Structure formats: C-alpha cells, structure tokens
Amino acid sequence: MSVSAGLCPCCRHEETQQPSPAYTRCSCCGHRWRLPPEAVSSTGYYETLVARNDPQAPWFKRKSSDRVALLSALLEEGGARRVLEIGCAEGELGGAIKARFDVVYDGVELSRDSEVAEQSLDRVFKTPASEVKELPYGLIASFHVLEHIAEPEQELACWSRLLGENGQLLIEVPNQSGHPLLVSDHNPEHLHQFTPASLAILLSRSGFACTGLSVGHYESPVYSDSIRIVARAQLSAERQRGLLLERFRDRFDGPFIVYGIGGDFFNYLAPVAEELEIQALLDSSPSKWGQRIGSLIVGGYDPAEHGMLPILVCSIRFGANIRQHLLTLGIAEDRIIGLESIYEHA
Known part of the structure; x- marks a missing residue:
C-alpha cells in the first residue's frame, strides 16, 4: 500500500485529518504519515550516506548498552542461533552480541556504513530486505528503520518471510515525534510517526502476535521516547x-x-x-x-x-x-x- 493512499497504512481507517501540511493523521489509531520528500525518494539516496552514527558520543553508548542487554535477554530466552539486524549501521551492536554469544549475526545496511559493518558481522546485505535470500532467522531486530519505509506493511511481509517458525521480531521506532516536547517530527527521512496503537495494529494485520510492548526507550537526545515491540508470527488456528x-x-x-x-x-x-x-x-x-x-x-x-x-x-x-x-x-x-x-x- 502506498503512503499516498487515503487509507491509514496501519489500521486502514478512512477518516483522516491534516494536522500539518506535511502529515496526514488517522483519527482512529493516531498514526501520521506523509509522502517522502523528493530528495529522500530519489534513487540511491541512502546508498550515498556514510558515518550515520558517532560511536564516541555518550548518547550512542547509552543506547548501545541498552540494546546489547535487550538482545542478550532475547537470545538467552529464545535460544536463537541466527540473527538478522535490519539497518545494522556500522555493525557495532552485532559485534557486541557476537562477542557474547555463539550466533550467526547478519545485517542489512544500504548506506556506505555497510563497509564498516562487514568487518564485524558474518554477512552484510547491501540491498533491501526484500532481496535477502538467507533464511530462516531466529531473531530479526530493527531499530529506527520502519519509520523510513514508505510501505511498512510490505516491508513487514519481507521480514515475516525471513523469520523462522518460532522466531522473534524486535522493532523500535520513535513514539510519535520521538520526544515529549516536540509536537511533530520534521526529520525529512521519517515518513511515519507511529503510536503504540498504530504499530501494534500494523503488526497484527501483518500476521504477527505482539508479546511485549513498551515506550520511553532512548535512542538519542532528540529521540528519547521510542516504542519497542517484541512479536512472533501469529499461529494459524x-x-x-x-x-x-x-x-x-x-x-x-x-x-x-x-x-x-x-x-x-x-x-x-x-x-x-x-x-x-x-x-x-x-x-x-x-x-x-x-x-x-x-x-x-x-x-x-x-x-x-x-x-x-x-x-x-x-x-x-x-x-x-x-x-x-x-x-x-x-x-x-x-x-x-x-x-x-x-x-x-x-
């Protein structure tokens, strides 16, 4: 489904509002979405980017240690031996996990940071997840990626295909604007502002069963409030x-x-x-x-x-x-x- 469609991309409700010139807002689940700006929608935009993180910054270390603890807990609980991180950046998180667990840790990264990630991870795919053929994975993790995707339902279908029968999916996105003092998110790369309701509904419609949802997770000083969901593939009746x-x-x-x-x-x-x-x-x-x-x-x-x-x-x-x-x-x-x-x- 294209973001230009009149239906909400999460709950498919028809009644929408225009709280700003840029975003359309769903009156049912509160989701906001917009068309990608011309610069972001151009072919190869993300492939030109580099050094998207600063590993030496205190805020980076804060979010990194939190994510290492989270993935460690999920791996200890579920016993996954193959991990795929969608949007692995320079591969720092995967490298830290591989130092603690005997796992295969692959990544998807479109930017030039993939060249650095290749030094730490088992394999880095420089293509969208829809083109990844390696499967299945016991754990798929995605931090602050889904809000960049024009058609999130189609993206989740790709992730579902890569997930093993008993595998877990971990998603983190900004909670609405991502900061309690910001009315809206003006990051040109962000096409969606999720609410806990809209993200949970989207996952349910995409065939996932939510096993945990929480808010208030730190990504950076300007995205200090993030939604985090853990889900599994919904079992058939x-x-x-x-x-x-x-x-x-x-x-x-x-x-x-x-x-x-x-x-x-x-x-x-x-x-x-x-x-x-x-x-x-x-x-x-x-x-x-x-x-x-x-x-x-x-x-x-x-x-x-x-x-x-x-x-x-x-x-x-x-x-x-x-x-x-x-x-x-x-x-x-x-x-x-x-x-x-x-x-x-x-």
Missing part, C-alpha cells in the same frame, strides 16, 4: 489447536477421566475433547448426572468403574476444592492433575 492437543497428550499418556463439568470444561476442554482419550465425564453435582456431551454421559465417581485412570480437574477457580474432595474419596494424589498444568507456561 490449526497450529494452535495442534499444539494444545500435544500438551494434553504429553500430560496424559493414554486414557483419562475429566472431573468438573462447568464453564472451564466447555471453554478450555470441550473444543478438543473429541480428539482426546477421555473415558468418563464426572461431577459431584447430581443435577449434572445424565447430561450427554458428545459420546459421553456425565456421572458420579465410581472407584470400581473408573479404576486407576488419571483424573483431570477441569476447573481453575474451584480446582483446590475439587482436589481436596477427590482426596477424601481415597484417590491417590498422583492421579489428580489440574487443568492449569496444561495451559500455563505457554
């Missing part, structure tokens, strides 16, 4: 269902009994119940006995009939009470499994 079934099957290696036929059962178990080895549906309330659910009829616990099968307590709120009740019936504690053990630690 089929994949979500498959992963949930795997959890039940890992916990129950064979047939089991369900105890507690209430709201949690219908919300969190019934949608996949037909694909599980459920032998009986039990409840302590006689008013529920005789109710047919699928191929099973709800009844009470019968030690002779239900033998030594494991029992799933299908209630979060009343789980402790049900567990205690089952213990008083003489059921061994190791046979009792709570529904929370299936769903927690996603």
Whole structure:
C-alpha cells in the first residue's frame, strides 16, 4: 500500500485529518504519515550516506548498552542461533552480541556504513530486505528503520518471510515525534510517526502476535521516547489447536477421566475433547448426572468403574476444592492433575 493512499497504512481507517501540511493523521489509531520528500525518494539516496552514527558520543553508548542487554535477554530466552539486524549501521551492536554469544549475526545496511559493518558481522546485505535470500532467522531486530519505509506493511511481509517458525521480531521506532516536547517530527527521512496503537495494529494485520510492548526507550537526545515491540508470527488456528492437543497428550499418556463439568470444561476442554482419550465425564453435582456431551454421559465417581485412570480437574477457580474432595474419596494424589498444568507456561 502506498503512503499516498487515503487509507491509514496501519489500521486502514478512512477518516483522516491534516494536522500539518506535511502529515496526514488517522483519527482512529493516531498514526501520521506523509509522502517522502523528493530528495529522500530519489534513487540511491541512502546508498550515498556514510558515518550515520558517532560511536564516541555518550548518547550512542547509552543506547548501545541498552540494546546489547535487550538482545542478550532475547537470545538467552529464545535460544536463537541466527540473527538478522535490519539497518545494522556500522555493525557495532552485532559485534557486541557476537562477542557474547555463539550466533550467526547478519545485517542489512544500504548506506556506505555497510563497509564498516562487514568487518564485524558474518554477512552484510547491501540491498533491501526484500532481496535477502538467507533464511530462516531466529531473531530479526530493527531499530529506527520502519519509520523510513514508505510501505511498512510490505516491508513487514519481507521480514515475516525471513523469520523462522518460532522466531522473534524486535522493532523500535520513535513514539510519535520521538520526544515529549516536540509536537511533530520534521526529520525529512521519517515518513511515519507511529503510536503504540498504530504499530501494534500494523503488526497484527501483518500476521504477527505482539508479546511485549513498551515506550520511553532512548535512542538519542532528540529521540528519547521510542516504542519497542517484541512479536512472533501469529499461529494459524490449526497450529494452535495442534499444539494444545500435544500438551494434553504429553500430560496424559493414554486414557483419562475429566472431573468438573462447568464453564472451564466447555471453554478450555470441550473444543478438543473429541480428539482426546477421555473415558468418563464426572461431577459431584447430581443435577449434572445424565447430561450427554458428545459420546459421553456425565456421572458420579465410581472407584470400581473408573479404576486407576488419571483424573483431570477441569476447573481453575474451584480446582483446590475439587482436589481436596477427590482426596477424601481415597484417590491417590498422583492421579489428580489440574487443568492449569496444561495451559500455563505457554
């Protein structure tokens, strides 16, 4: 989608405002966007630039140390072994990460700073991400790049293609103008002023699920307020269902009994119940006995009939009470499994 279109490039809302001659503002998500100035839109503009950062400046060291800590935490958490930084500049961040982790760290950099980055990184692509063929990456990071891209939705589609199935995407952009005292951002290279809402909506529309969003991150003295989002590829409904079934099957290696036929059962178990080895549906309330659910009829616990099968307590709120009740019936504690053990630690 071109930035010249009437629809918001993030939420695609049609109602827009003109808060300034340069920018169009979406009345729904607050996103601002504009056409690139002629000088910036000219072919090869970024390829002519050099020395875009000053590694000796105190502000550079401040943002660099923060980003090293952030990427280190993501790598320790997710275990990615291949990293791609979109807009890697001179490669300082990647070099610091490679000194700490055994990873392949590639970069995309259009400016002449790519020549310096090649000395630190495994590989530097001097073309747009759409032309990168190396994949997949376990972590893709982009700091203050997306606001430069005329068509951010198309750019995110390229990043999605390069991201592995369980990979993470990290994006940082200025929060609106990037500074709490600036009404608007007049940087000629910046075509978008994101809000937390507009960036989250754009990612959702692009097939990503946001796992973390925060603001107030420091990039420089004039961009002291940045939005930071961590996201993963949104799982398809089929994949979500498959992963949930795997959890039940890992916990129950064979047939089991369900105890507690209430709201949690219908919300969190019934949608996949037909694909599980459920032998009986039990409840302590006689008013529920005789109710047919699928191929099973709800009844009470019968030690002779239900033998030594494991029992799933299908209630979060009343789980402790049900567990205690089952213990008083003489059921061994190791046979009792709570529904929370299936769903927690996603």
